Amino acid sequence: xxxxxxxxxxxxxxxxxxxxxxxxxxxxxxxxxxxxxxxxxxxxxxxxxxxxxxxxxxxxxxxxxxxxxxxxxxxxxxxxxxxxxxxxxxxxxxxxxxxxxxxxxxxxxxxxxxx
Amino acid sequence: xxxxxxxxxxxxxxxxxxxxxxxxxxxxxxxxxxxxxxxxxxxxxxxxxxxxxxxxxxxxxxxxxxxxxxxxxxxxxxxxxxxxxxxxxxxxxxxxxxxxxxxxxxxxxxxxx
Numbered sequence: 714x715x716x717x718x719x720x721x722x723x724x725x726x727x728x729x730x731x732x733x734x735x736x737x738x739x740x741x742x743x744x745x746x747x748x749x750x751x752x753x754x755x756x757x758x759x760x761x762x763x764x765x766x767x768x769x770x771x772x773x774x775x776x777x778x779x780x781x782x783x784x785x786x787x788x789x790x791x792x793x794x795x796x797x798x799x800x801x802x803x804x805x806x807x808x809x810x811x812x813x814x815x816x817x818x819x820x821x822x823x824x825x826x827x828x
Numbered sequence: 829x830x831x832x833x834x835x836x837x838x839x840x841x842x843x844x845x846x847x848x849x850x851x852x853x854x855x856x857x858x859x860x861x862x863x864x865x866x867x868x869x870x871x872x873x874x875x876x877x878x879x880x881x882x883x884x885x886x887x888x889x890x891x892x893x894x895x896x897x898x899x900x901x902x903x904x905x906x907x908x909x910x911x912x913x914x915x916x917x918x919x920x921x922x923x924x925x926x927x928x929x930x931x932x933x934x935x936x937x938x939x940x941x
Contacts, residue, residue, distance in 0.1 A: 755916055755931035756872065769928065803871055814860050814879055815920060817929060819871040 716740075717820035719804050725826045728794060734823045736787040736804030745787040746817065747779060748803040756803055762787060763809065794827045801825075830855045830921045832932035840938045847904040849935050851917030854898070861893055861900045862918040865911075866934070872916055876902060907939040 717738045726732050736745065744763045748756035761769035762781040770779075776798075778790040787804055801824055805817040831854040841847045849863075860879050864872035878884045878891040878900065890903040900919075904911055917932040 755933055758928065761928065801869075801871075814877075816862065816874060816877060817918075818874065819864075822871045824869075 717804055717806050717818055719802075719820035719823050721823060722821065723824045723826075725828065726791065726794065727828050728796070730794075731790070731792045733791065734789040734802055734804075734825075736789075736806075736820055737785055738806040738818075739785055740806065740818070741784075741808075742806035742818075743784060743809050744807045744815075745781065746805040746807075747787070747789050748805065750801040750803055750822075760789075791825075794825075796827050799825055799827045830919070830930045832917055832919050832930050834915075834917050834932040834935045836933055837936040838938050839935055840940060841907050842940050843907060843909060845907050845939075847907045847911065847937055847939070849902040849904075849915050849917075849937065851900045851902075851919075851932050852898055853900070853917075853919040853930075855919065855921045856895075856898065858919045858921055860920040861891070862920075862929070863889075863891060863902045864916040864918060866914045866916055868913075875915075904937075907937075909939045909941050912937055912939050 720735045747759040750756045758771050759773045760779045765781045776793050780788040801822045803822045804820040807815045807817045833852045862877045863875045865875045866872045876891040878893045884891045888905045892901045914934040914936045916934045918929045
């Protein structure tokens with residue numbers, strides 16, 4: 714089973730709203746990732762959690778706040794977003810973040826629209 | 829700056845032909861190379877990975893790696909219209925935080941019936 718589950722599949726929010734994206738995996742992976750993907754562009758790495766600790770923050774604005782409550786769950790809290798933040802948000806997981814042979818498995822994504 | 833380059837396409841091939849997708853990378857220390865397929869509006873799906881120089885075959889797909897030339901390719905034999913998608917090349921790199929990916933821009937493949 715290589716399933717990464719993301720909820721919700723679609724989200725529409727106003728610029729003053731607070732919402733959260735959720736990601737779950739039960740593969741025993743210890744690294745989890747958030748990516749942002751705009752249309753016709755490759756995924757861009759936002760955050761990496763390794764063993765529930767934030768190990769990479771790719772200079773993402775503070776209106777995006779990640780949280781890793783346990784090794785199976787990863788949240789992305791959203792607050793005061795801008796219309797340009799509208800994108801497909803992808804969660805991925807891998808066995809660890811320390812191996813060269815490190816396959817990342819992606820969830821189906823959350824399509825976010827900011828009005 | 830780690831870079832991965834691909835031709836953006838679109839690459840159009842007739843049904844039944846061989847599609848050849850190419851990728852070059854800048855980090856000589858990279859050890860792992862991945863091909864993902866992404867249908868429009870969907871998430872990336874792992875197709876192949878390769879770690880060693882040479883060829884790796886899986887069904888209709890063959891990945892080829894040449895580390896000296898910093899080049900990895902994906903061949904799709906007997907292309908089908910269902911293969912029409914964007915193919916993303918991903919290359920690992922090592923930084924202070926561990927092993928991570930950098931994605932190429934993707935090549936859009938169109939298989940014509």
